[in-house]
Amino acid sequence: MNSAEERALLVAVEFATRRSTLPPSAVLARDAARISAGIEEADAVFSAPLTHDSESSLGEFRELVVSAGAVIAGEVTQRRPKADPATLIGSGKVDELAGVAASTRANVVLFDHDLSPTQLRNLEERLPSRVLDRTQLILDIFARHARTREGQLQVELAQLEYMLPRLAGRGKSMSQLGGGIGTRGPGETQLETDRRKIQRRIVQVKDDLEGVRRVRGQQRQRREAVPVPAVALVGYTNAGKSTLFNTLTKAGVLESARMFATLDPKLKAIQLPSRRKILLSDTVGFIRNLPHTLVTSFRATLEEVQKAEVLLHVRDASSPVRDEQKAEVEKVLGELGVLHKPRLEVMNKIDLLSDEDRAELIASGAVTTSGKLGLGVEALLVRIDAELTADPVIEQTFTIPQAKGEILAALGAGAVLRDRQFIDNTVRMTVAGPASLLGRYREFRVDASTDRTRGSGGDSQSPDPLDPEPGHR
Numbered sequence: 001m002n003s004a005e006e007r008a009l010l011v012a013v014e015f016a017t018r019r020s021t022l023p024p025s026a027v028l029a030r031d032a033a034r035i036s037a038g039i040e041e042a043d044a045v046f047s048a049p050l051t052h053d054s055e056s057s058l059g060e061f062r063e064l065v066v067s068a069g070a071v072i073a074g075e076v077t078q079r080r081p082k083a084d085p086a087t088l089i090g091s092g093k094v095d096e097l098a099g100v101a102a103s104t105r106a107n108v109v110l111f112d113h114d115l116s117p118t119q120l121r122n123l124e125e126r127l128p129s130r131v132l133d134r135t136q137l138i139l140d141i142f143a144r145h146a147r148t149r150e151g152q153l154q155v156e157l158a159q160l161e162y163m164l165p166r167l168a169g170r171g172k173s174m175s176q177l178g179g180g181i182g183t184r185g186p187g188e189t190q191l192e193t194d195r196r197k198i199q200r201r202i203v204q205v206k207d208d209l210e211g212v213r214r215v216r217g218q219q220r221q222r223r224e225a226v227p228v229p230a231v232a233l234v235g236y237t238n239a240g241k242s243t244l245f246n247t248l249t250k251a252g253v254l255e256s257a258r259m260f261a262t263l264d265p266k267l268k269a270i271q272l273p274s275r276r277k278i279l280l281s282d283t284v285g286f287i288r289n290l291p292h293t294l295v296t297s298f299r300a301t302l303e304e305v306q307k308a309e310v311l312l313h314v315r316d317a318s319s320p321v322r323d324e325q326k327a328e329v330e331k332v333l334g335e336l337g338v339l340h341k342p343r344l345e346v347m348n349k350i351d352l353l354s355d356e357d358r359a360e361l362i363a364s365g366a367v368t369t370s371g372k373l374g375l376g377v378e379a380l381l382v383r384i385d386a387e388l389t390a391d392p393v394i395e396q397t398f399t400i401p402q403a404k405g406e407i408l409a410a411l412g413a414g415a416v417l418r419d420r421q422f423i424d425n426t427v428r429m430t431v432a433g434p435a436s437l438l439g440r441y442r443e444f445r446v447d448a449s450t451d452r453t454r455g456s457g458g459d460s461q462s463p464d465p466l467d468p469e470p471g472h473r
């Protein structure tokens, strides 16, 4: 499907009365730069100077649009005290927009804002092109990047559920499905547009999703039989998570300059300097104002984050809005209920900083990396090890009957073998591994204290490192 010809007119709206923080000269310079940079039809109405906030938000919106494969035909911005319930931007502005859409030959008008079903319907009636809002745009990008069956089903479900209440009166958008943003499902499929078929499809997709999740749950159980602490990379989209993940694991995970290249979590076991094994997972990037429906349907994808013992918050140290991005990421982490977890902040892309800024960052004690150049990776691994304090690595000796193959396998996979002897039909082995793993097999310990903790409630002896009460895992 060729959507390269898609010409998008961007509409940014700001509901605030506050004045621009840019001096007028800066606004002029910016507009001039934009015009000479080839954004066509300079009459593309800059009716209100934007604040810094909306300026960076618009930049991000442009990136999303390009990620969706469209060409930017023009931009319209507007500031109003509050949203118009019927059209979001107000009737007069809609007329103006219709003119710009026609003169820029835009075939799709994209709002950097969510539209209610009513607003969408009214706008479509009065504009010559298809109209899409921010959620649909993001869903479209998700649809293109979903790799696993589960990811694809999640995206399709979110798309269908979003579309259903917005179907009525969709003339241009839905009846002449010629492809383009908002019409693509995951893979090469086109989205269904008939109400009853959509409803049936929703039931089907939910069913399939249920099946896929069941299988995944079983796989997870198998994985968790060998307790290896999980560490998840989280962060704003484009912070460099996949690149760092690759550098850390040398795995061939897709990395891409386009946003949301990673939609499905990637998982890989790696070994830390202490020889402790961890499962590292790469996750989908967070983004400002991620539509709530999405957060819900992507909750399964973010399970890795919820299960992780330690989070690595990967930050783009070179971004001028890195602090806003950090706040945004922490907001999402709050929604996922994981703010209490140990979190290691990683200032990434330090190769893009000036020598001065880099020195300052390092002096502040921050963990600094360049995933791209492989800088700071060893130090990062050491720091991860140090964060896993809840489950320290200890050394113990066990005598295990050879018949207990599953225990031998679990210790073999989760701990480092120091010594092993075969005595009669038992294996006497000394291993170094996480206390939580070794604690499971304390009945086979050789030490005299082996039986101490069993069956007694209020004993006052000093805490046994083998008894971390791993009930929270």
Ligand SMILES: Nc1nc2c(ncn2[C@@H]2O[C@H](COP(=O)(O)OP(=O)(O)OP(=O)(O)O)[C@@H](O)[C@H]2O)c(=O)[nH]1
Residues within 6 Å of the ligand: 235, 236, 237, 238, 239, 240, 241, 242, 243, 244, 254, 255, 256, 257, 258, 259, 260, 261, 262, 283, 284, 285, 286, 348, 349, 350, 351, 352, 369, 370, 371, 372, 373
């Ligand atoms: N200069 C520089 N560029 C980097 C570094 N790390 C990543 N990049 C680039 O930044 C872009 C985004 O990197 P990704 O690793 O895909 O970012 P991500 O956080 O996984 O993005 P999403 O999966 O979309 O959330 C790519 O063009 C990378 O080449 C770095 O340390 N230095």
Ligand SMILES: [Mg+2]
Residues within 6 Å of the ligand: 241, 242, 243, 255, 260, 261, 262, 283, 284, 285
């Ligand atoms: Mg990624």
